[in-house]
Amino acid sequence: MRVSVVLCTHTLDRYDDCRAAAESVLGQRHEDVELVLVSDGNDALYERFEADFGDRDDVVCTRTDENVGLAAARNTGAAVATGDVFAFFDDDAVADRDWLAELVSVYERRDVPAAGGRMVPYWVAGKPAFLPEEFYWLVGVTHRGFGPDGDPDEAGEVRNTFGSNISFRRDVYESLGGFEKEIGGRTGEKNLQAEEPELCARMRSEYGHGVYYTPDARVAHKIFDYRTDPGWLVDRAFWQGYSKRGMEVLVPESTGDESDFLRQLLFESVPDRLGDLVRSPSVAGVLQLVALFVLTGCVGAGYLYGTTVWG
Numbered sequence: 001m002r003v004s005v006v007l008c009t010h011t012l013d014r015y016d017d018c019r020a021a022a023e024s025v026l027g028q029r030h031e032d033v034e035l036v037l038v039s040d041g042n043d044a045l046y047e048r049f050e051a052d053f054g055d056r057d058d059v060v061c062t063r064t065d066e067n068v069g070l071a072a073a074r075n076t077g078a079a080v081a082t083g084d085v086f087a088f089f090d091d092d093a094v095a096d097r098d099w100l101a102e103l104v105s106v107y108e109r110r111d112v113p114a115a116g117g118r119m120v121p122y123w124v125a126g127k128p129a130f131l132p133e134e135f136y137w138l139v140g141v142t143h144r145g146f147g148p149d150g151d152p153d154e155a156g157e158v159r160n161t162f163g164s165n166i167s168f169r170r171d172v173y174e175s176l177g178g179f180e181k182e183i184g185g186r187t188g189e190k191n192l193q194a195e196e197p198e199l200c201a202r203m204r205s206e207y208g209h210g211v212y213y214t215p216d217a218r219v220a221h222k223i224f225d226y227r228t229d230p231g232w233l234v235d236r237a238f239w240q241g242y243s244k245r246g247m248e249v250l251v252p253e254s255t256g257d258e259s260d261f262l263r264q265l266l267f268e269s270v271p272d273r274l275g276d277l278v279r280s281p282s283v284a285g286v287l288q289l290v291a292l293f294v295l296t297g298c299v300g301a302g303y304l305y306g307t308t309v310w311g
Contacts (some may be wrong), residue, residue: 001103003031003167004083008073009091015048017222018091025089026058030100036060038077041067045144070163071179071195078178080203090140092222094122102217103167114200116141116161117217118152130287131233132271135295138236139228140164140221145264147213154260157226159210159232160200164209165219170201176202194243203250237295242309243301249310263277265296 005025009018025035035058039046046063053059062080064073078086085107088102099117106115121141122126133144140162148156160166179195204210226232270292277285 001036001085001107003030003085003087003104004034004036004078004081005087005089005100006036006038006074006081007076007079007089007091008038008040008070009045010042010067010073012042012045014091015045016020019052020297021089021091021095022053022059022092024097025096025100026056027097028095028100030104032059033100033218034058034081034083036062036077036081036305038073039063040069041065043171045109046068069181072181074195075178075181078173084170085167086167086170086173088163089219090164090221092224093164094220094222095120096218096220099217099219100226102214106212106214106217107169108162109134110212112212113203114155114166114168114211114243115217116158116211116213117167117219118213118215119162119165121222122222123228124222125228128170128228129284130291131228132269132273132288132292133169134265134292135233135237137162138233139223141153141223142215144177145269147215149262153215155216157210158213159204160196161211161213162221164194164221165217166196166200171232172203172207175208194247197247198251201247203253225281233295234298237298238302238305241299241304242306245297245303245306245310265292 007022021111022037025033037049037053037059039049041064043063046061048241049061054061060080064076074088085104087103089095102117106112118138119142121136121139136143137146142162144152146152150156162251176199178199180198184217200210248296270289272290273285275291277289286300
């Protein structure tokens with residue numbers, strides 16, 4: 001089974017990280033791999049791709065004429081891909097050597113339209129003591145409460161996995177028309193961050209299934225210093241809440257996962273953490289409990305703001 005991995009970027013600022021991401025794809029144990037590198041509106045970046053990878057038969061370099069955003073850039077990469085499966089990857093990720101082999105194993109054993117895996121943190125700037133695992137999703141990492149029945153160690157169907165670790169059968173992706181470019185960017189007031197949930201919600205509506213999640217398909221996500229800044233996390237939580245409201249309007253059937261997570265957060269995580277603090281008091285425990293309430297409030301504020309924009 002041939003897998004085309006689409007990796008998009010738009011700047012040379014972290015080219016070394018992008019190259020490390022590309023090399024982790026090219027070093028996979030699964031042998032039939034095609035890497036599609038997409039320069040999103042940056043000619044200098046495209047020339048660098050060509051210089052470093054252009055002589056390889058297993059790499060395709062392409063570009064967009066202007067900066068179109070991640071969702072549209074992914075569609076550009078998929079348009080030139082030749083694989084039976086399209087996998088999507090980010091420029092700040094590093095794939096485990098068995099990543100694609102584990103995803104291919106799912107497709108070979110199961111009749112599923114899409115498969116994805118687990119994101120693990122690569123704390124470039126050190127792990128912040130205040131950030132609770134329930135909110136690791138803010139930094140693009142599989143969080144506590146994710147997965148079938150809220151267990152990230154359990155394989156099974158979920159609505160969607162993260163954009164650095166998600167794949168689709170080619171025919172499924174093409175039949176759905178790819179990612180919706182209008183909700184895959186972070187410019188202007190409509191700061192929607194929901195390209196994967198939106199596409200997977202449409203897929204579930206069309207095919208009756210979400211993404212099959214396998215925790216054995218692992219990708220590490222680099223968490224740079226700015227992503228551990230409390231102010232950045234608050235802002236991120238606010239816009240994630242805004243995105244949730246946008247998703248309710250655009251794809252009404254897509255929002256059940258968020259409701260389940262909120263119930264789990266309020267009725268399981270908070271009581272569990274309070275119990276832990278009573279049994280074993282710690283500064284980190286207090287900070288994480290406070291962060292649970294603050295970040296949940298920020299998501300709620302973003303959602304309320306979204307109702308004024310989306311109705």
